[in-house]
Amino acid sequence: MTTTAGDPPSLTALLQLLNSQDLGERLRAINKARELSPPESLTLLQQAIADENARVRYAAISQLGTLAAKGIDPAILLPILQRSLREDPEFDVRAAAAAALGDLKQPQALADLLEAYQRETEWLVRFSIVAALGELGNPAAFDTLVQALQEGNELLITAAAAALGDLGDPRAIPYLEPLIASEDWQLRYRVCIALSKLGTEAAQAGLARLAQDPQEQVAACARAALASLSSKGS
Numbered sequence: 001m002t003t004t005a006g007d008p009p010s011l012t013a014l015l016q017l018l019n020s021q022d023l024g025e026r027l028r029a030i031n032k033a034r035e036l037s038p039p040e041s042l043t044l045l046q047q048a049i050a051d052e053n054a055r056v057r058y059a060a061i062s063q064l065g066t067l068a069a070k071g072i073d074p075a076i077l078l079p080i081l082q083r084s085l086r087e088d089p090e091f092d093v094r095a096a097a098a099a100a101l102g103d104l105k106q107p108q109a110l111a112d113l114l115e116a117y118q119r120e121t122e123w124l125v126r127f128s129i130v131a132a133l134g135e136l137g138n139p140a141a142f143d144t145l146v147q148a149l150q151e152g153n154e155l156l157i158t159a160a161a162a163a164l165g166d167l168g169d170p171r172a173i174p175y176l177e178p179l180i181a182s183e184d185w186q187l188r189y190r191v192c193i194a195l196s197k198l199g200t201e202a203a204q205a206g207l208a209r210l211a212q213d214p215q216e217q218v219a220a221c222a223r224a225a226l227a228s229l230s231s232k233g234s
Helices: 011-018 023-035 038-048 054-064 074-087 091-104 107-119 123-136 139-151 154-167 170-181 185-198 201-210 216-233
Strands: none
Touching (some): 023 054, 054 091, 074 091, 091 107, 091 123, 123 139, 154 170, 170 185, 201 216
16 A cells, blocks of 8 residues: 555555455554545445455454444444344354444344344353343343343343343343342442432332442442432432
């Protein structure tokens, strides 16, 4: 790629890099895609997601999720990410696709994410799916998030607790309350945030317990949530 120092790269030059046999050059092309206009970046990234190397596909998919914020119609990005979530052979690329679908916040992604959660065995993909379901905030994800809460590892449980808070469904309270006894203070903190987002009287008992938490960050979160609930009720 021959450009003068300080000049933005051209799409043509980056496409040439993307066709290089050298992995480093292909990855450099993906990194430089951020300097293109959004439509040009989309053109480059669409080609990159067909690359034989998973690192290139991962880098491309990770960037695709940011293009909606730059003016690209999410309806264009949605089927690309849906296909990667369904079909890419590498689990980290599928995880990136799930995260990008969350970034899009398109309700049409819900069915794909729910189906993928039941299909996937890789915890990292499931983690990204759970986080994306929280981003969507659709109550239809409730049962899947409860499932994740009950069967996942600690990181997945933490993500599911946070996502249930994002859904704002009070039905989550009985599932969140047992986690108050967790030895992991970060999980207790996420539970505190989730209960505070639910913002109902039914959440007060759990928040009262968390207000006595030995970890000050957790206790402060609970005290603030209880004060907020009290002011709303007065």
